[in-house]
Amino acid sequence: MRIPQRRYIITIQSKGEVEDEWGGVVDDWTPFCRAWAKKKYLSGREIMSAQAAQSETTVRFWTRYIPGVDTSMRIEHKGEHFDIIAVIPVKEGTELEFHAKTGANNG
Numbered sequence: 001m002r003i004p005q006r007r008y009i010i011t012i013q014s015k016g017e018v019e020d021e022w023g024g025v026v027d028d029w030t031p032f033c034r035a036w037a038k039k040k041y042l043s044g045r046e047i048m049s050a051q052a053a054q055s056e057t058t059v060r061f062w063t064r065y066i067p068g069v070d071t072s073m074r075i076e077h078k079g080e081h082f083d084i085i086a087v088i089p090v091k092e093g094t095e096l097e098f099h100a101k102t103g104a105n106n107g
Contacts, residue, residue, distance in 0.1 A: 006036035010061065011076040012069055012084075032073060035063040039077070042099075061098040065089065075100055 013029040020026050042058040059082055061075060075082040075098065082100035090097050 005038045006063065008037050008039050008077060010035055010037045010039075010063070012066070012073055013076055014073045029074065029076075032069070033066055035066060037077075038062040056101055058099065058101050061100060062090075063096050063098070065094050065096055069096065
């Protein structure tokens with residue numbers, strides 16, 4: 001993939017312990033890295049959960065290879081959060097493909 005196709009800046013976040021304003025420790029999302037990415041929406045659907053309609057969207061992202069990224073992390077782009085459901089190394093380890101979703105289980 002050529003660099004001009006990666007036109008979005010995304011933040012990959014990991015869940016970890018951070019100190020809150022009162023000195024206590026809480027679990028929260030913290031930045032792991034930022035990267036240029038290509039983004040493509042794959043599908044969307046409506047889900048009935050707890051008698052309420054919720055939507056879920058599946059998205060694919062491509063970035064340069066970033067060591068240490070796994071499915072316990074999420075992607076943030078323009079205030080929207082995507083749970084990473086698959087991390088696939090492509091092009092002989094020079095690039096990563098992420099399958100991610102946004103929706104009910106987010107955050």
